Amino acid sequence: MKMKNKFYRQAINEALDEEMSRDDNVIFFGEDVGDYEGVFKCSVGLPKKYGNDRVFDTPISEAAITGAAVGAAIAGMRPVIEIMFMDWIGITLDCLINQASLLPYSWDGQVKVPMVIRSQGGAGSNGSSQHTKSLEAWLYHIPGLKLIMPSTPYDAKGLLKAAIRDDNPVAFIEHKKLYPLEGEVPEEEYVIEIGKADVKKEGTDVTIVAISRMVVEALEAAKELEKEGISVEVVDPRTIKPLDIDTIVESVKKTNKVIVVNEAFRSGAIASDIAAQIQEKCFDYLDAPIVRVTAPDVHVPFSQTLEPLWLPDKYKIIKAVKSIIK
Numbered sequence: 235m236k237m238k239n240k241f242y243r244q245a246i247n248e249a250l251d252e253e254m255s256r257d258d259n260v261i262f263f264g265e266d267v268g269d270y271e272g273v274f275k276c277s278v279g280l281p282k283k284y285g286n287d288r289v290f291d292t293p294i295s296e297a298a299i300t301g302a303a304v305g306a307a308i309a310g311m312r313p314v315i316e317i318m319f320m321d322w323i324g325i326t327l328d329c330l331i332n333q334a335s336l337l338p339y340s341w342d343g344q345v346k347v348p349m350v351i352r353s354q355g356g357a358g359s360n361g362s363s364q365h366t367k368s369l370e371a372w373l374y375h376i377p378g379l380k381l382i383m384p385s386t387p388y389d390a391k392g393l394l395k396a397a398i399r400d401d402n403p404v405a406f407i408e409h410k411k412l413y414p415l416e417g418e419v420p421e422e423e424y425v426i427e428i429g430k431a432d433v434k435k436e437g438t439d440v441t442i443v444a445i446s447r448m449v450v451e452a453l454e455a456a457k458e459l460e461k462e463g464i465s466v467e468v469v470d471p472r473t474i475k476p477l478d479i480d481t482i483v484e485s486v487k488k489t490n491k492v493i494v495v496n497e498a499f500r501s502g503a504i505a506s507d508i509a510a511q512i513q514e515k516c517f518d519y520l521d522a523p524i525v526r527v528t529a530p531d532v533h534v535p536f537s538q539t540l541e542p543l544w545l546p547d548k549y550k551i552i553k554a555v556k557s558i559i560k
Contacts, residue, residue, distance in 0.1 A: 235420040235421070235422050235424070236420065236421045236422065237418040237419065237420055237421070238418070238419060238420075238421050239416050239417065239418060239419075240387045240391075240416065240417065240418075240419040241387065241413065241414055241415065241416055242386070242387045242390055242408070242412045242413050242414070242415045242416075242417070243274060243275055243276050243413040243414070244387070244419075245387035245388070245390045245391035245394075245417075245419050246276045246352075246390055246391070246394060246408065247275075247276050247277065247278055247279070247280070248391055248419070249390070249391045249392075249394035249395045249398070250262060250276070250277065250280060250314065250394070250398075251279070251280060251283070252395065252423065253312075253394075253395055253398045253399070254280070254284055254288065254289075257312060257398075258288075259310060259311045259312045260288075260311075260312045260313075260314065260398060261287075261288045261289070261306065261311055261312070261313050261314070262277065262280065262284075262288065262289045262313075262314045262315075262316070263289070263290045263291070263292050263299065263302070263303075263313070263314075263315055263316075264291075264292055264299055264315050264316030264317065264318065264352075265291065265292055265294055265299075265316070265318050266291060266318070267280075267281075267289065267290075267291060267316050268281045268286065268289055268290050268291035269281060269291065270291075272316065273318055274354065274408075274410065274413050275413075276316075276352075276413075277289060277316075295325075296317050296322050296323075296325035296326050297325050297326065297328065297329065299315050299317065299326075300315065300317075300325075300326040300329040300330065300334070300351065301329050301333075302315075303315045303329075303334075303349045303351070304329055304333045304334050304337075304347060304349065306349070307334075307346070307347045307348050307349040307403075308337070308345060308346075308347060312348050312349070312350075312398055312399075313349045313350070314349070314350045314352060314398060315349070315350070315351050315352065316352045316353070317351060317352070317353040318353070319353070319354065319355070319364075319365050320353045320354060320355030320367055320368070320369050320370075320407065321355075321364050321365055321366070321367045321369070323353055323369055323372065323373070324369070324372070326351065327372065330351070330373070330376060330379060330403065330405075331376055333347075334347045334349060334378075334379065334403040335347075335376050335377060335378035335379040335403055336378065338378060338402065339377075339378055346401045346402075347402065347403050348400060348401045348402065348403075349403050349404070350394070350397045350398055350403075350404045350405075350406050351403070351404070351405050351406065352394075352406045352407075352408065353405070353406075353407055353408070354407065354408040354409060354410050354413075355367055355368045355369060355370065355407060355408075355409065355410075355497075356368055356409040356410055356411055356412075356446065356447055356497055357497070357529075357534045357541060357544065357545055358410075358411045358447075358541070358542075358545055359410055359411060360536065360538050360541060361410070361534075362534070362536045363533040363534045363535070363536065366534040367534065368446075368496075368497045368498040368499075368529070369498070370383060370405075370407050370445075370474065370498060370504060371498055371502050371503055371504050373405045373407075373475075374474055374475055374504050374507070378402065378403070379402075379403050379404070379405055379475070380397070380400065380402055380403070380404040380405065380428060380473070380475055380476065381404075381405045381407070381473070381474040381475040382394075382397055382404060382405070382406045382407070382428065382472065382473050382474065383407045383408075383409075383445055383446040383471075383472070383473075383474055384408075384446075384472055385409075385412065385434075385444075385445075385446055385447060385448075385449035385450065385470050385472070386415070386417045386449075387415065387416065387417040387418075387419050388417055388418060388419050388420075389426060389432070389470075389472050390408070390412075391419055391424075392424050392425055392426030393406070393426045393428065393472060393473070394406055395423075395424075395425045395426075396425045396426055396427065396428050397428065399425070400428065404428075407446070409446045409447040409497075411447050412446070412447050412450075415450070426472070428473050428476070429473045429476040429477075429478055430472070430473065430478050430481075431469055431470060431471045431472055431473070431477075431478035431481040431482060432469075432470045432472055433467065433468070433469055433470075433481065433485065434449060434452075434453060434468040434469070434470050435453060435456055435466065435467060435468040436467055437456065437465040437466040437467035437468070437489065438465040438467070438488065438489060439464050439465040439466065439489055439491065439559065440464065440465075440466055440467070440489050440491040440492065440493065440555050440558065440559060441466075441467045441468075441469060441482070441485040441486050441488075441489045441491065441492040441493070442455070442456070442466055442467070442468050442469070442492075442493045442494075442495060442551065442555070443469045443471065443482055443485075443492065443493070443494045443495065443508055443512075444468060444469070444470060444494075444495040444496075445470075445471060445474065445495065445496045445497070445504065445505070446497065447497065448495040448496060448497055448527075448546060449468065449470045451495070451546065451547050451548045451551060452466075452468045452495055452548075452551055453468055454548040455548040455549075455551035455552045455555065456468055458548065458552055459552060459555060464555065464556075464559055466555065467485050467488070467489055469481060469482055469485050471508075474504060477508070477511070479508075479511050479512075479515065482508070482511075482512060483512065483515045483516055486512055486516045486519060486520070487516060487519045490519055490520060490521040490522075491520070491521055491522045491558050491559070492509075492512055492516075492520070492524050492525075493524075493525045493526075493527060493551065493554050493555055493558075494508050494509050494512075494524065494525070494526050494527070495526075495527040495528075495546060495551055496508075496526070496527075496528050496546075497528070497529055497545070497546055498528060498529060499528070499529055499530070499531050499532075500526070500528040500529065500530060500531050501531050503526070503528050505526045505527075505528055506526065509524045509526055512524055522558035522559075522560075523558065525554045525557060525558055527546050527550050527551050527554050528546060529544060529545065529546055530544065532544065
């Protein structure tokens with residue numbers, strides 16, 4: 235494939251554009267995605283190209299946005315909605331838990347809800363505790379709802395296209411610090427299968443399973459550790475639910491040591507569940523305790539001095555790796 239460098243936000247935009255062009259049933263709506271073309275500029279050019287019938291702004295009501303998407307999906311459309319900040323994802327949960335994820339089950343597959351809820355989370359931009367949370371564990375807990383958290387432009391585009399084509403509700407969570415990230419993206423059309431992890435870097439001494447932007451930090455940590463003779467394998471689940479635990483297990487059986495990195499609050503983080511699954515499947519292969527690197531159970535500080543101390547980063551990952559490397 236011929237590749238071209240694209241920003242993460244451009245990859246999201248291209249996925250939306252291509253799927254809207256391919257299928258007239260794909261519509262896109264949310265707060266400020268129309269005339270303003272998105273707070274994070276992921277819908278640039280789309281309102282003009284597809285008109286107000288297919289790309290439009292909504293009132294400031296996450297419950298109404300999500301409810302409208304569920305209704306549109308049941309009626310045969312393929313809505314993509316944007317919840318501006320993940321901090322407000324709680325307002326959508328009634329629709330996601332009791333409608334979107336439940337209807338296909340309660341109606342024995344006779345009802346399909348092909349919708350994508352896009353949002354972004356994560357700290358590091360001094361956005362205060364109201365605009366920086368990583369609450370993906372709330373969504374991970376819901377049966378029937380798929381959860382995708384891509385870390386590269388390539389993955390973001392291919393997985394968003396797959397999510398839009400999926401007949402199930404999908405939560406597609408981006409990270410605000412990834413939008414300016416550049417990476418190679420094929421110029422030809424491609425789709426990435428949902429539920430397949432990606433080994434971002436091969437290694438032999440320790441496995442790092444990292445989620446979303448923590449993949450960037452894990453790769454930086456791996457570079458530093460290589461200088462000290464420590465070979466690190468970095469596994470990016472990409473799809474959190476369904477989780478490709480087989481790829482993770484294969485890596486852990488090779489390295490015999492594992493770190494799980496997740497920017498979310500420590501209690502109840504997805505990192506904890508991944509660690510539990512690894513323990514269940516790899517107990518006889520582990521030569522050291524599984525270590526989690528997460529944010530602390532404290533709200534994100536607004537202070538520019540304190541926020542970096544709160545965030546998981548390459549230095550904390552390096553410290554964790556060294557704690558289990560003898």
